[in-house]
Amino acid sequence: FAVSLGYWHDPYIQHFVRLSKERKAPEINRGYFARVHGVSQLIKAFLRKTECHCQILNLGAGMDTTFWRLKDEDLLPSKYFEVDFPMIVTRKLHSLKVKPFLLQPIIELHSEDPLQN
Numbered sequence: 001f002a003v004s005l006g007y008w009h010d011p012y013i014q015h016f017v018r019l020s021k022e023r024k025a026p027e028i029n030r031g032y033f034a035r036v037h038g039v040s041q042l043i044k045a046f047l048r049k050t051e052c053h054c055q056i057l058n059l060g061a062g063m064d065t066t067f068w069r070l071k072d073e074d075l076l077p078s079k080y081f082e083v084d085f086p087m088i089v090t091r092k093l094h095s096l097k098v099k100p101f102l103l104q105p106i107i108e109l110h111s112e113d114p115l116q117n
Contacts (some may be wrong), residue, residue: 001020001024002033006052007029015099016065017063024055040066043066047070047077063088063091076109077081
């Protein structure tokens with residue numbers, strides 16, 4: 001919802017979640033923005049400091065789109081892992097399999113079996 005209101009730009013989120021009809025209070029949207037922006041800045045600083053020779057483990061990744069946003073900025077780490085509950089991972093994997101343009105960057109970087117449930 002916050003993305004649809006323009007709090008930040010995320011061209012990938014629409015492929016993982018449906019737009020909620022429920023309006024959120026501005027404080028909630030600002031909280032989402034602060035968290036997304038803060039974590040994003042920390043990740044980018046870490047990647048620049050390590051020159052992307054590192055790995056990121058995204059715990060509780062849910063429908064997070066960090067991987068694709070980092071790829072767009074040429075800031076992917078050497079390894080990128082996402083972990084979540086099996087039901088959530090299965091749902092995200094389904095989204096990837098039915099949208100080849102989301103799956104392709106993963107296959108290009110990790111062709112040896114990039115998707116493990």
